Amino acid sequence: MSESDASERVVEILKKAYGDEMETVMNYQTNAIVLDGVRAEEIKESLQQDIQEELTHAQQLGQRLKQLDARPPGSAEFVARQDTLQPPEDSTNVISVIRGVLDAEEDAIETYRTLIDAAEAANDPVTEDLAVTILADEEAHRTEFRGFEKEYQND
Numbered sequence: 761m762s763e764s765d766a767s768e769r770v771v772e773i774l775k776k777a778y779g780d781e782m783e784t785v786m787n788y789q790t791n792a793i794v795l796d797g798v799r800a801e802e803i804k805e806s807l808q809q810d811i812q813e814e815l816t817h818a819q820q821l822g823q824r825l826k827q828l829d830a831r832p833p834g835s836a837e838f839v840a841r842q843d844t845l846q847p848p849e850d851s852t853n854v855i856s857v858i859r860g861v862l863d864a865e866e867d868a869i870e871t872y873r874t875l876i877d878a879a880e881a882a883n884d885p886v887t888e889d890l891a892v893t894i895l896a897d898e899e900a901h902r903t904e905f906r907g908f909e910k911e912y913q914n915d
Contacts, residue, residue: 766882771830773875774821774887777894778832779839780871781818784864785811787845791860796851803854803908807861810901817894824890841867855912858905865902872898 761769792807822832845860872895879888 761881763882766878767828767884769878770875770882770884770887771825771828773871773878774825774828774830775833775837777868777871777875778818778821778825779837780841780864780868781814781821782838783840783842784814784845784868785818787842787847787860787864788814790847791845791857794847794851795854795857797854800852800854803857806904806908807857813897813901817897820890820894824887827886855909858908858912861905862902862909865898865905868898869895869902 788807788811792804792811795804818832825832842860842864844863845857848856872891875891876888876895879885879891
């Protein structure tokens with residue numbers, strides 16, 4: 761793959777990651793609003809805290825796209841993918857939200873690992889560094905929600 765092809769691949773992955781982060785913000789916000797019950801409070805608080813971090817990721821990705829003479833996608837280009845993170849019909853079904861978050865984090869981790877490889881191939885250390893930093897945040901979220909999942913499975 762030529763360096764210009766590799767650079768185009770980096771832009772493509774950055775755009776996907778940007779859209780995924782924006783979708784995550786929407787789904788975390790909605791789930792933080794709709795969940796009910798005493799057991800939901802800790803999850804709602806965690807989601808609320810994570811919203812700002814995910815939004816910051818999107819801002820960083822958007823800025824990187826701009827620096828690469830590309831632009832972040834607008835809503836007309838948006839494709840929703842987070843089926844398992846949709847708010848549950850039963851607003852007390854906290855475990856479905858936890859599992860949806862885990863799915864979203866796994867997808868994000870895979871995306872950022874792919875971006876790291878693509879940035880390396882494109883000789884783009886700035887994007888690679890950004891992807892490594894965001895990857896660490898996503899892995900921390902996954903660890904937190906794995907803990908929540910264990911708590912729910914032990915009840």
